[in-house]
Amino acid sequence: AQSVTQPDIHITVSEGASLELRCNYSYGATPYLFWYVQSPGQGLQLLLKYFSGDTLVQGIKGFEAEFKRSQSSFNLRKPSVHWSDAAEYFCAVVPSGGYQKVTFGTGTKLQVIP
């Protein structure tokens, strides 16, 4: 069955430290991949997306993600975390052809400490 997994439910990092949030998927072919962020009391916002081409994609707010086909992963990274990055992050996948259901992971809640 198709699935997307975010193994880390909760992560705490110090402000200024680097960040990596993990996302693994299980699909028959390379899907389209997304990262969304949900700040407290707000709706979800797209951070970045991967459809094809360069496996390292840049997004908003200084985030980037790397697609690794061999590992079926699409991990989100940021070199230096700011306190305002505290939020919940969701990885999402959709099959690359035809069918348009978007499946979200269970999310990773990021806490940033001074």
Added chain:
Amino acid sequence: GAGVSQSPSNKVTEKGKDVELRCDPISGHTALYWYRQSLGQGLEFLIYFQGNSAPDKSGLPSDRFSAERTGGSVSTLTIQRTQQEDSAVYLCASSVRGGQGELFFGEGSRLTVL
């Protein structure tokens, strides 16, 4: 409107009552999604519309849940005979190109069943 609008933003109801949740997508967006977000859970897919058709309603938890979309625009999610386990935030999202494009989310409707 400029964004996805959902109403009501908060709804408290008694067990056994019916509720209707409304979603007004961004004008011109043909795809519309409903998700459910429970405390500590990820985004649970409920149903997807392309135009007025629902190619995938596999996520609806039971026959108490139904949804429709009219005029390729407004969608209504109806929950009949509500149960306490239906308490959650119901999120609506729209997209101009289905899952291949960015999903734009509303603020959600928080449902509390007493």
